[in-house]
Amino acid sequence: MKNVVHAACPHxxxxxxxxxxxxxxxxxxxxxxDPSHPITRGFLCAKVAKYLGRxxxxxxxxxxxxxxxxxxxxxxxxxxxxxxxxxIPAGPPPAFKRITWDEALDEIAARFKTIVAEFGSEAILPxxxxxxxxxxxxxSMDRRFxxxxxxxxxxxxxxSTAGEEGLRSVIGVKLGTEPEQFRHSRYIIAWGANIHGNxxxxxxxxxxxxxxxxxxxxxxxxxxxxxxxxxxxxxxxPGTDAAxxxxxxxxxxxxxxxxxxxxxxxxxxxxxxxxxxQEYPPEHVSKWTGISAADIARLAREYATTRPAVIxxxxxxQRSERGGMSTRSIAMLPCITGSWxxxxxxxxxSTSGAYGLNREALEGVELMDKALGRPxxxxxxxxxxxxxxxLDSPPVKALFVYNSNPAAVCPNHNEVVRGLxxxxxxxxxxxxxxxxxxxxxxxxxxxxTFFEHKDLQTGYxxxxxxxxxxxxxxxxxxxxxxxxxxxxxxxxxxxxECFRQTVDEMIDTALDSGNPxxxxxxxxxxxxxxxxxxxxxxxxxxxxAPSRATVxxxxxxxxxxxxxxxxxQSFLPFACGNFxxxxxxxxxxxxxxxxxxxxxxxxFVPPSESRHGQHAKVFPLELxxxxxxNFLNSTFSNLPSVQQMEEPGLLEINAVDARARGIADGDMxxxxxRRGELLLKARVDGAVQSGVVSARLNWAKLTTGSRNVNVxxxxxxxxxxxxxxxxxxxxxxxxxxxxx
Ligand SMILES: Nc1nc2c(c(=O)[nH]1)N[C@H]1C(S)=C(S)[C@@H](COP(=O)(O)OP(=O)(O)OC[C@H]3O[C@@H](n4cnc5c(=O)[nH]c(N)nc54)[C@H](O)[C@@H]3O)O[C@H]1N2
Ligand SMILES: Nc1nc2c(c(=O)[nH]1)N[C@H]1C(S)=C(S)[C@@H](COP(=O)(O)OP(=O)(O)OC[C@H]3O[C@@H](n4cnc5c(=O)[nH]c(N)nc54)[C@H](O)[C@@H]3O)O[C@H]1N2
Ligand code: SF4
Ligand SMILES: [Mo]
Numbered sequence: 001m002k003n004v005v006h007a008a009c010p011h012x013x014x015x016x017x018x019x020x021x022x023x024x025x026x027x028x029x030x031x032x033x034d035p036s037h038p039i040t041r042g043f044l045c046a047k048v049a050k051y052l053g054r055x056x057x058x059x060x061x062x063x064x065x066x067x068x069x070x071x072x073x074x075x076x077x078x079x080x081x082x083x084x085x086x087x088i089p090a091g092p093p094p095a096f097k098r099i100t101w102d103e104a105l106d107e108i109a110a111r112f113k114t115i116v117a118e119f120g121s122e123a124i125l126p127x128x129x130x131x132x133x134x135x136x137x138x139x140s141m142d143r144r145f146x147x148x149x150x151x152x153x154x155x156x157x158x159x160s161t162a163g164e165e166g167l168r169s170v171i172g173v174k175l176g177t178e179p180e181q182f183r184h185s186r187y188i189i190a191w192g193a194n195i196h197g198n199x200x201x202x203x204x205x206x207x208x209x210x211x212x213x214x215x216x217x218x219x220x221x222x223x224x225x226x227x228x229x230x231x232x233x234x235x236x237x238p239g240t241d242a243a244x245x246x247x248x249x250x251x252x253x254x255x256x257x258x259x260x261x262x263x264x265x266x267x268x269x270x271x272x273x274x275x276x277x278q279e280y281p282p283e284h285v286s287k288w289t290g291i292s293a294a295d296i297a298r299l300a301r302e303y304a305t306t307r308p309a310v311i312x313x314x315x316x317x318q319r320s321e322r323g324g325m326s327t328r329s330i331a332m333l334p335c336i337t338g339s340w341x342x343x344x345x346x347x348x349x350s351t352s353g354a355y356g357l358n359r360e361a362l363e364g365v366e367l368m369d370k371a372l373g374r375p376x377x378x379x380x381x382x383x384x385x386x387x388x389x390x391l392d393s394p395p396v397k398a399l400f401v402y403n404s405n406p407a408a409v410c411p412n413h414n415e416v417v418r419g420l421x422x423x424x425x426x427x428x429x430x431x432x433x434x435x436x437x438x439x440x441x442x443x444x445x446x447x448x449t450f451f452e453h454k455d456l457q458t459g460y461x462x463x464x465x466x467x468x469x470x471x472x473x474x475x476x477x478x479x480x481x482x483x484x485x486x487x488x489x490x491x492x493x494x495x496x497e498c499f500r501q502t503v504d505e506m507i508d509t510a511l512d513s514g515n516p517x518x519x520x521x522x523x524x525x526x527x528x529x530x531x532x533x534x535x536x537x538x539x540x541x542x543x544x545a546p547s548r549a550t551v552x553x554x555x556x557x558x559x560x561x562x563x564x565x566x567x568x569q570s571f572l573p574f575a576c577g578n579f580x581x582x583x584x585x586x587x588x589x590x591x592x593x594x595x596x597x598x599x600x601x602x603x604f605v606p607p608s609e610s611r612h613g614q615h616a617k618v619f620p621l622e623l624x625x626x627x628x629x630n631f632l633n634s635t636f637s638n639l640p641s642v643q644q645m646e647e648p649g650l651l652e653i654n655a656v657d658a659r660a661r662g663i664a665d666g667d668m669x670x671x672x673x674r675r676g677e678l679l680l681k682a683r684v685d686g687a688v689q690s691g692v693v694s695a696r697l698n699w700a701k702l703t704t705g706s707r708n709v710n711v712x713x714x715x716x717x718x719x720x721x722x723x724x725x726x727x728x729x730x731x732x733x734x735x736x737x738x739x740x
Contacts, residue, residue: 001025006034006530008468009048010137010450011632012130012159014314014350014461015201017044018531021451021471028052028451028472037531039179039201039462047630050641055451055475058090059638061431062476064104065444069095071421073439073706093434096444101477101487104443109491111426112149115397121150122377123394125387129158130633131403131432131447132481134455134468135357135510136503141485142402143363148494150371152396155380158409160350161721163318166327167349169590169720170335172580175540175573176348177310179462183208184344187302187309190218191330192241192316196225197629199461202312209344215306217299219244220316222624222652222694223687234299235689237290237611238622238727239320243604244296245329247285250277251300252336258304259338266577267335269589269601276601288606290689304337308345315349319727321607324720329602335586340574352460353580354534356515356541362506364498382724383715385412388419398426402447402481407436408634408699411713411724414676430484433638436700436708446478453480456507456526463534463571465518467507467526482506515541536571540580598719607728609714611691619673619730621657624694625709637698648698651680653733656690658682661734668736671695673729676711679704679736693733 002024009017018034031051035042044051074093092098115123126146132138146153164174182188182205195202203226206216210231218230219241227233236244252258253274263270282293282300289296303309311333317326331347339345368376379387379396384406387396399420410416420427420440429441438444452474457466474480479487482503489499501509507523517534526532574586581587593600606612610622630646631637637648651671653663663669665684670677671693680695688694700708716725 005469005471006467007450007471008134008455008457008466009044010132010134010455010457010468011048011635012133013045013632014199014459015039015045016133016457016459016462016464016466017048017201018466019044019048023471026472028055034530037464038533039464041201041204045200046645047632047636047642050639053641054636054639055449057433057639059433060475060478061092061434061438061444061446062478063098063446064101064477065092065096066099066104066107067095067442068097071440073436073701074434093439101479104445105487105491108428108443108488112398112492115426116149119394119397121371122152123397124149124151125379125396125399126151126154127381127384127399127401127406128154128403129156129381129409131635132450132455134450134457135362136455136506137453137481138403139359140362140506141482141489141499143365144367144496144498145485145489145494147364147367148371148489148496149492150368150376153376153378155378155722157717157721157723158381160315160318160723162323162718162723163315163327163349163721165720166318166324167331169324169328169593170331170581170586170588171574172582172587174350174353176351177344177346178351178571179205179348181344181570182206182310182312183212185209185308185310186214186344187306188214188216189303189309189311190216190220190226190230191311191313192220193312193314194220194224194226194316194627194629195312196229198627199312199314202461215302221622221688221692222626225629234291234295237288238624238692239322239326239607239610240289240604241317241326242322242329242602243280243285243288244291245326245333246277246280246602246604247282247296248300248303249273249332249336250280251282251297252304253277255301257301258336262338262341263336266574266579266585268583268585268587270336272601273332273336273588276599276603280604285604288604288612303333307339308342309337309339310345311347313347313349316727318718318723319725321609321716321718321725321728322605323718323723323725325598325602325604328720332586332588332602335588340572343570343572346572346574348461350460351463352458354463354517354540355458355465356513356517357458357510358513361509367496367498380717380722381406382411382717382722384410385415385419386715388422388425389415397424398428400428400430401437401441402430402484405435405437405634407440408708409697409710411710411726412675412715413700413707413710413713415715430481432478435634439701445484446476447484448474448478448480452478453482454503456510464531465521465526465534466531467523513541517541596720607725609716609725609728609730613730615730619732620691621693621731621733622691623671623712623729623731624688624692625713625726625729626694626696628696628698631698634697634699637702646696648696649680649703650683650695651733652683652685652687652694654686654688654690654692655684657693657733658684663733663735669733670736671712671731671733673712673731675714676707678707678709678711693731
């Protein structure tokens with residue numbers, strides 16, 4: 001028996017690939033990119049191409065487990081940075097004993113009930129993020145469960161909320177240029193966008209444009225592979241993008257290179273912007289950005305006059321203290337040049353605002369009322385260390401982790417681990433692998449991979465919806481998130497109808513939102529056609545309801561949406577204005593920012609953790625605590641076949657900074673600041689400019705001392721969106737003295 005099943009890759013990646021899985025006698029034997037998916041075009045990234053090894057890995061969690069040993073890193077001391085055995089042994093770590101699902105569910109329900117009685121339901125904190133972005137297993141039954149329980153709400157800010165707010169402050173919604181249109185661009189700016197590493201399916205469209213004469217410009221403090229391929233690479237000092245964008249607009253406006261007609265018709269606050277940019281002449285901004293005044297002026301002129309020009313801005317720019325303002329300033333550029341009018345123009349940060357699924361029904365927000373009579377308190381996921389160690393009334397007494405590996409990905413790692421080690425904290429982790437976080441779990445539950453369950457898949461780098469079919473039976477006793485939370489709800493005695501909805505019914509619910517762009521797209525059509533482009537005929541979603549916490553006394557604002565022009569061939573969301581802001585215009589001046597004590601136009605303030613900040617005297621180097629090109633955040637970092645493509649445990653440092661510290665390529669170095677320290681191997685390879693160093697994310701327990709780069713990052717939040725500041729980090733580096 002051999003058949004081919006269509007699935008969709010649910011990992012946290014803009015590409016949301018269509019995937020074909022060959023199944024022979026119940027076992028998956030081959031994975032390939034769907035050749036008929038217009039963005040996937042038949043190929044997968046290197047890590048998912050090796051996915052059979054992940055699904056059938058001997059390290060999978062296959063059964064529920066209860067802790068019988070101490071809470072500590074499972075393989076502490078066994079691995080060394082970049083050398084020696086990095087593999088985790090097969091099978092469950094010795095600190096755990098196998099139990100049944102019934103025993104696990106009973107224990108969780110009993111502990112939850114005791115905690116609720118003694119401390120109140122808000123003493124329970126869910127913790128999830130991007131393990132799967134598929135609609136049901138990403139956020140549906142889990143939210144219903146925690147809302148019904150009255151647990152604390154998690155503000156899911158670790159990735160994108162600064163950029164999201166920055167973008168929305170200008171255009172009101174997360175919509176952008178579709179990837180297919182990049183082939184028509186003549187001038188492509190990858191602005192803090194690691195396309196080869198993180199968004200590889202955009203690359204063929206860029207290549208196509210370049211064959212037709214387009215130029216690719218990369219603005220990034222790190223010389224990525226994309227930067228190496230670029231026509232023009234501009235290394236920028238971290239966190240200074242707002243200054244660069246304002247200086248570009250200084251040139252564009254003062255030299256009358258803007259589109260006066262588009263500006264007059266579709267923007268608000270151009271006069272205020274014109275006044276503001278006078279404070280940012282290129283000569284002045286050059287000091288901050290490290291880019292010469294001549295280059296800034298040339299970039300501005302080329303961008304405004306080469307048509308069509310498109311900006312792929314990704315989330316790199318918003319992982320700094322002023323990340324919201326950076327994104328806001330960049331988002332103004334296509335609004336003043338009018339490039340939104342052109343096929344192959346505009347800007348893409350995210351496309352996720354187009355789907356407008358029925359999140360309200362999927363997540364059951366109203367169940368909170370039943371539990372508490374009010375919205376539950378909100379805990380910011382970036383501040384997990386603070387929440388576990390310092391939060392009171394009530395303290396966090398139980399943590400339920402799924403779709404996330406906070407002991408690896410959360411900033412200020414030492415504080416997170418201090419909290420996770422608390423003997424009075426009851427921690428449940430639903431996982432596919434024995435991660436850094438399961439090392440602190442009381443109960444581990446086995447989770448299916450996307451091969452083993454059905455789901456609905458959106459995207460954030462294109463506009464297709466997909467059904468991901470189940471290809472194989474669940475391994476061992478693995479359960480999808482939906483089923484684990486359904487079972488738990490039953491154990492808690494929650495009788496609400498929504499806990500009985502089947503997977504197919506939930507997919508139907510998701511699609512039944514009234515968003516005109518979903519018209520004529522239902523489950524049956526998706527099952528037949530596998531992927532369907534959104535139907536851009538109507539007005540679009542009334543509000544792109546964010547799947548974040550509900551703020552007490554405030555509902556997600558309903559915005560009136562002006563009629564949308566029908567564009568059958570190419571989707572041009574803002575060709576005729578139609579911005580989803582309250583004014584319906586691109587808001588170059590935004591009064592609401594004043595309430596957040598931000599400049600209503602835009603401004604540049606150097607991050608406090610930067611070379612311009614006060615701590616730079618003690619910790620003079622700016623650290624980029626980056627993602628690995630071949631892992632996905634911390635996912636994949638334990639798999640031998642994927643490890644072969646990535647050399648973990650490196651500190652990339654410029655020759656000037658290395659020489660000043662007596663460091664040579666290959667030396668072990670100590671990287672430190674007030675929050676923590678890390679031993680890494682120096683790599684002097686020209687990836688970073690002087691003043692900047694870089695290290696990559698992986699599992700903590702795979703590195704010396706069971707720590708990863710997040711011992712150095714901080715819980716400081718961004719200017720907008722309360723997001724994380726992984727790229728505003730100061731450190732010092734010194735040669736590590738061998739302990740002989
Ligand atoms: N292979 C791989 N793919 C991934 C991921 C992964 O871990 N590995 N992660 C996924 C996730 S969760 C996300 S959110 C996306 C993110 O995808 P991207 O947004 O591309 O994310 P980053 O790698 O954080 O940042 C992109 C680039 O921004 C640069 N950068 C850092 N600071 C600044 C700055 O101040 N200014 C400018 N101009 N650039 C800066 C970084 O050096 C980096 O090369 O990728 C997804 N895809
Ligand atoms: N230093 C530094 N830290 C970072 C970043 C950075 O660039 N630098 N990036 C940040 C960003 S952008 C993000 S988005 C976050 C990501 O943070 P996370 O979302 O926590 O990302 P992952 O490390 O990929 O961990 C996801 C976990 O979910 C599990 N999982 C996958 N599918 C399922 C499922 O169906 N069910 C269950 N129960 N579990 C599943 C995986 O096995 C994996 O261990 O990390 C952030 N942390
Ligand atoms: S991780 Fe991204 S590029 Fe790789 S298969 Fe999944 S969606 Fe495609
Ligand atoms: Mo992310």
